Amino acid sequence: xxxxxxxxxxxxxxxxxxxxxxxxxxxxxxxxxxxxxxxxxxxxxxxxxxxxxxxxxxxxxxxxxxxxxxxxxxxxxxxxxxxxxxxxxxxxxxxxxxxxxxxxxxxxxxxxxxxxxxxxxxxxxxxxxxxxxxxxxxxxxxxxxxxxxxxxxxxxxxxxxxxxxxxxxxxxxxxxxxxxxxxxxxxxxxxxxxxxxxxxxxxxxxxxxxxxxxxxxxxxxxxxxxxxxxxxxxxxxxxxxx
Amino acid sequence: xxxxxxxxxxxxxxxxxxxxxxxxxxxxxxxxxxxxxxxxxxxxxxxxxxxxxxxxxxxxxxxxxxxxxxxxxxxxxxxxxxxxxxxxxxxxxxxxxxxxxxxxxxxxxxxxxxxxxxxxxxxxxxxxxxxxxxxxxxxxxxxxxxxxxxxxxxxxxxxxxxxxxxxxxxxxxxxxxxxxxxxxxxxxxxxxxxxxxxxxxxxxxxxxxxxxxxxxxxxxxxxxxxxxxxxxxxxxxxxxxxxxxxxxxxxxxxxxxxxxxxxxxxxxxxxxxxxxxxxxxxxxxxxxxxxxxxxxxxxxxxxxxxxxxxxxxxxxxxxxxxxxxxxxxxxxxxxxxxxxxxxxxxxxxxxxxxx
Numbered sequence: 228x229x230x231x232x233x234x235x236x237x238x239x240x241x242x243x244x245x246x247x248x249x250x251x252x253x254x255x256x257x258x259x260x261x262x263x264x265x266x267x268x269x270x271x272x273x274x275x276x277x278x279x280x281x282x283x284x285x286x287x288x289x290x291x292x293x294x295x296x297x298x299x300x301x302x303x304x305x306x307x308x309x310x311x312x313x314x315x316x317x318x319x320x321x322x323x324x325x326x327x328x329x330x331x332x333x334x335x336x337x338x339x340x341x342x343x344x345x346x347x348x349x350x351x352x353x354x355x356x357x358x359x360x361x362x363x364x365x366x367x368x369x370x371x372x373x374x375x376x377x378x379x380x381x382x383x384x385x386x387x388x389x390x391x392x393x394x395x396x397x398x399x400x401x402x403x404x405x406x407x408x409x410x411x412x413x414x415x416x417x418x419x420x421x422x423x424x425x426x427x428x429x430x431x432x433x434x435x436x437x438x439x440x441x442x443x444x445x446x447x448x449x450x451x452x453x454x455x456x457x458x459x460x461x462x463x464x465x466x467x468x469x
Numbered sequence: 470x471x472x473x474x475x476x477x478x479x480x481x482x483x484x485x486x487x488x489x490x491x492x493x494x495x496x497x498x499x500x501x502x503x504x505x506x507x508x509x510x511x512x513x514x515x516x517x518x519x520x521x522x523x524x525x526x527x528x529x530x531x532x533x534x535x536x537x538x539x540x541x542x543x544x545x546x547x548x549x550x551x552x553x554x555x556x557x558x559x560x561x562x563x564x565x566x567x568x569x570x571x572x573x574x575x576x577x578x579x580x581x582x583x584x585x586x587x588x589x590x591x592x593x594x595x596x597x598x599x600x601x602x603x604x605x606x607x608x609x610x611x612x613x614x615x616x617x618x619x620x621x622x623x624x625x626x627x628x629x630x631x632x633x634x635x636x637x638x639x640x641x642x643x644x645x646x647x648x649x650x651x652x653x654x655x656x657x658x659x660x661x662x663x664x665x666x667x668x669x670x671x672x673x674x675x676x677x678x679x680x681x682x683x684x685x686x687x688x689x690x691x692x693x694x695x696x697x698x699x700x701x702x703x704x705x706x707x708x709x710x711x712x713x714x715x716x717x718x719x720x721x722x723x724x725x726x727x728x729x730x731x732x733x734x735x736x737x738x739x740x741x742x743x744x745x746x747x748x749x750x751x752x753x754x755x756x757x758x759x760x761x762x763x764x765x766x767x768x769x770x771x772x773x774x775x776x777x778x779x780x781x782x783x784x785x786x787x788x789x790x791x792x793x794x795x796x797x798x799x800x801x802x803x804x805x806x807x808x809x810x811x812x813x814x815x816x817x818x819x820x821x822x823x824x
Contacts (some may be wrong), residue, residue, distance in 0.1 A: 275738040275782075283623055290738075290785060358586065360519045364711045368694040368701050381785040393785030446789050 236396075240320060255334040257415040259301075261327040261422050264468070265292060268429040277391070280312055281432040283439035287384035287394065289428060289434040292319030293365065297350070297404075299329065299343040301413060307335035314350065316361045319426070322396040337413040340422065344461050345377025345404025356367050367399035377404050378457070380431060384440050394445035396431065396457055403454050405461030423468040430464040431457060479803060480774055507532040507636055510660070512585070515668030517676075517707045521585035524598045527656045532636040537661030539632065540654060544586065545622050547612035553603070554660060557581045559822040562750035566762040574726045577761035580754045581746060582667045582818070584659075588712045590760040593729045594741045599662065600764060603655040616647050623650075634778035667749050668707070671812040692802060698773075699796075700806075702786050709748035709813065715784040718777035719758060729759065740780050750819070752811045766807045773802025774798045 277288040351374035432438035436456035447453040507530035564580030590596040692698035730739035
């Protein structure tokens with residue numbers, strides 16, 4: 228009897244070893260593709276040419292626009308909430324960085340999306356992001372607190388004397404990320420969706436803090452008062468587009 | 470043998486087999502047959518470095534590296550006695566002084582280290598892959614290579630035919646066209662150059678908490694990594710280069726080779742822009758800038774401190790904090806910054822590649 232038991236046990240073990248993993252009950256999940264674009268007060272982003280005018284009246288051009296968006300939350304009034312810890316590097320002049328796919332989102336009709344421009348302090352740690360040249364070049368020096376640049380917006384403007392001068396709006400350091408909340412239907416109930424998000428660069432200089440390069444100054448990095456103004460304006464730079 | 474085992478032992482063996490089978494979960498084991506041909510080179514990415522940009526058409530192999538290394542130091546490629554190392558001198562971190570181009574203009578020889586982490590090559594980014602670089606060497610300006618002589622000498626050489634066979638499965642050098650031969654040579658050379666990874670400088674060891682910097686070096690580090698000197702925006706750690714192009718204010722007007730990136734893109738916005746060079750081993754790679762206009766690091770720092778010139782394409786960062794009016798570094802600051810720059814020297818690398 229004991230012999231038969233062992234033989235049967237052997238057989239069961241062998242069969243069990245070859246069974247494929249059972250799949251859990253299927254939950255419907257869909258994907259969201261976020262397509263990012265950039266304009267400046269309705270004009271297309273064009274490198275280095277001084278063709279833009281901000282609310283303060285500064286004429287300016289843009290040579291660099293790099294930033295991170297992260298910490299996405301989709302939600303609605305019926306209690307559906309989806310969170311993603313994806314960190315997305317974006318270069319406004321590099322089309323290969325403008326699309327973001329978020330998969331496996333619980334099917335629902337969401338009514339808002341929130342995300343950070345920049346990184347939360349939990350991930351704003353030097354070398355915490357994958358070591359590729361994009362992330363490496365966004366490093367914020369350890370001497371200045373470490374982590375990453377959240378935003379690099381650089382270019383030239385015409386100063387009061389009509390001379391071409393450089394500006395560099397850099398955001399970084401913990402708590403200088405901007406939380407953006409946008410309302411709009413993102414219906415992932417039945418199928419994947421595309422969400423078009425557009426940044427208007429002029430909004431970085433518009434409200435609630437009017438930013439004039441000649442008054443506030445053309446460089447923000449490490450200057451808390453200026454980074455605060457830029458950060459607060461950042462919550463209004465994105466809109467959902469059809 | 471089976472007959473020698475008792476039933477009990479047979480059952481025990483059966484049970485053990487089943488348990489092994491269970492825990493290995495019927496995983497298929499892929500048995501890799503012994504590989505014929507070149508063996509893959511074990512390229513180690515230093516800690517903190519970004520992923521390398523390899524050319525998938527030219528995978529690094531031990532045999533390719535061996536061939537490339539031998540060619541790198543061999544006059545066989547030239548008709549004028551030059552070797553790759555004539556300009557890319559190991560004693561100068563694979564750089565050298567100025568090269569005078571056919572036009573009479575000076576071009577500083579870029580140093581060949583950490584090339585696998587670059588996205589483009591040469592001062593103006595002319596080359597997308599380093600494999601394109603050696604193809605220029607055969608011209609009269611460099612090696613003045615005699616095609617027939619090169620083929621005959623390589624084919625008749627005691628070692629090269631077997632090295633080409635091992636690295637690239639070339640059984641007969643004569644069977645290659647000249648372009649094919651140059652490509653194989655180029656591939657081998659660059660495989661070797663890709664192995665020239667420098668990542669163990671004094672600064673790296675400081676980062677790894679293996680040593681401390683001197684007080685002067687620490688002051689220099691603060692200048693480097695803060696707005697005071699603002700070196701870090703272009704010379705980004707760990708490569709101390711950002712794989713990008715900048716006009717750092719060397720001139721007000723840019724002509725001829727000084728037009729830099731413009732010569733590749735033809736975009737007026739790129740006039741005067743050059744690839745940021747790595748600062749690793751910078752102590753050894755003078756003269757400095759794309760045209761070698763500065764002989765010493767003191768001259769370089771003096772330029773950034775008070776010599777930056779404005780132009781239409783100057784990088785916005787270069788006008789930061791009134792840089793056009795100077796960084797306001799005093800003599801001691803400048804000495805400290807240079808002391809810090811010298812911590813980028815990788816003595817182990819230099820010793821390893823002593824010619």
